[in-house]
Amino acid sequence: MxxxxxxxxxxxxxxxxxxxxxxxxxxxxxxxxxxxxxxxxxxxxxxxxxxVARAQGNYVTVDHVAQDIRAKFNEAKKVGLVFPILSRNRFSMCLKGIARAVEEVVILFSYPNDEVGNPLMARSAYVPHKYSEVTSYQEADFIATFGSPVHPFTGVNYLDFYREVIESEGAKATFLFSNDPRYITTACDNILCCDIHTRNETRDVLKAMGKTVYTLADILSAPVDGSGYHEKYGLLGSNKATEDKLKLFxxxxxxxxxxxxxxxxxxxxxxxxxxxxxxxxxxxxxxxxxxxxxxxxxxxxxxxxxxxPNELKIKFLADNDFSDLSGEELKEAIRKEIQTKDSDLVGSMSSEGTTPxxxxxxxxxxxxxxxxxxxxxxxxxxxxxxxxxxxx
Missing domain, CATH: 3.30.1330.100 (CofE-like)
Known part of the structure; x- marks a missing residue:
């Protein structure tokens, strides 16, 4: 059964x-x-x-991240980060390494959520301003408009948390807010795209503006002083391992x-x-x-x-093609339909509602x-x- x-x-x-x-x-x-x-x-x-990553020993340190950031951005003093996710586990150690490499970190946050849906703030704070003509903010204007943002589930104020990470490395933290990645260019020319699934689109838009642009997939895409690495994804998919180490994908x-x-x-x-x-x-x-x-x-x-999957929807067959049947006769009719189904059901109403x-x-x-x-x-x-x- x-x-x-x-x-x-x-x-x-x-x-x-x-x-x-x-x-x-x-x-x-x-x-x-x-x-x-x-x-x-x-x-x-x-x-x-x-x-699998643990068995491989695919780890890097914060110093390895800092070293690669310096090399990629040619010892730049200021680097802008576009659309990082809000995560103590996923991004804080990456941020620590980036801050260690520069004098100022400018972060452009998307709002009201990050790329994977983590809320920067409670939706009740955002909705009254959802259709505002102003869509890009510096930090003071953002807080004046929306209030101090606190993650509604974790209770973390990610502005305070990321600022603390940056300043603990002796760098200055500057925060901007917009869902247009081009807004980062008002503050800096050296840019690291920290979004995951839209990173190539974001990179191409900013490169077309003549900026120096990398993605997180470019950082630690090769070993640094014998470190771990990922040739395709770099820091994407990394997790905090210790206070000084990240496990890579x-x-x-x-x-x-x-x-x-x-x-x-x-x-x-x-x-x-x-x-x-x-x-x-x-x-x-x-x-x-x-x-x-x-x-x-x-x-x-x-x-x-x-x-x-290439599947038929049983309830569709029962309610339509075989609505006049019941019991064993209905079961047998549906079984025969499945046994003789087309090899490609794309566009067929009988597969409507399945998950392609x-x-x-x-x-x-x-x-x-x-x-x-x-x-x-x-x-x-x-x-x-x-x-x-x-x-x-």
Missing amino acids: AGVISRGIQGPIIREGDDIVDIVVNSVYASEKEDNYTLKDRDIIAVTESV PRDCQPVVDGIQARIQAERGIRVEAMVYGDGAFKDPVGGIWELADPVVSPAYTEGLSGR RQYTDLLGSLCDLTSGSGDKGTPFIVIQNYFTNYAE
Whole structure:
């Protein structure tokens, strides 16, 4: 009777140099025995990106960040940051390194939310001014208009918090507010685009204005004095590890997922799929936060997880094509419809309301919600029956 089953699997505390493939496979085997289930063909094994990065030792220090900022901006004294997210975990250590490299940091905040939906302030403070003709502010004017902004969930005043981070490194903090990235050019010519998913668009707009522009993906895209790095994403997807160290997004993840698949196929004779996952890309309907501070949901996955679902909507069939049927006759008609469905249902009314997202994005949300981000201690996920439909 069971449909999709998602299991969080406990694992040991991962340290640098650990064999992550061996640990994942052994943890899953132990879970099978303990919880009385058996892996089958096309089951999915997912591994959270953080333990892969930890096993790789993909870390950098605040000094490494500062050194790369100096090199990229040719020892500039002032650097502007466009649209950083509001996060103590995700951005504060990046900011610390940037501030260590310069004499003044100018931050352009978007409002009322950052890129991933974190509210700079309570919506009640923003709504009365939503349609104002004034859309760009310096700090004093912003506070006079909206009041002192406090995050409604964490209770953090991010202006005070980011100012403290900057000034603790001996730099000056200047804050601007606008949803137009070009407003940063009123204050500086050396600019770091700190947005995640819109970074290339922001970079191109500012470069067209003749400014020196980089994105967070360019910082630590290569090693600095033997540090960790990520050639594609740089500081994007990084997390605070200690008061002086950041864990970067993992690199070279394909050998991990391929290794998990190959070992289980050799030992069990079944072909599972495997993926590395980060943030799940779901949106909280109450807080409005879009849970995707990582540059991608899945940096690596086996071939069987490519593509998107191609599914019929059972309730559409029941209410329309087979509205005159009931009981076993209705079940059999729907099963036959599923068995003979077209290979591409795009545009078909019978697939209306299904979710045509990438498998890895859908699975990433399921995995992220299953493992959580706190103290569950389940960095590995086993998903069963994901590719099984009503006709099977």
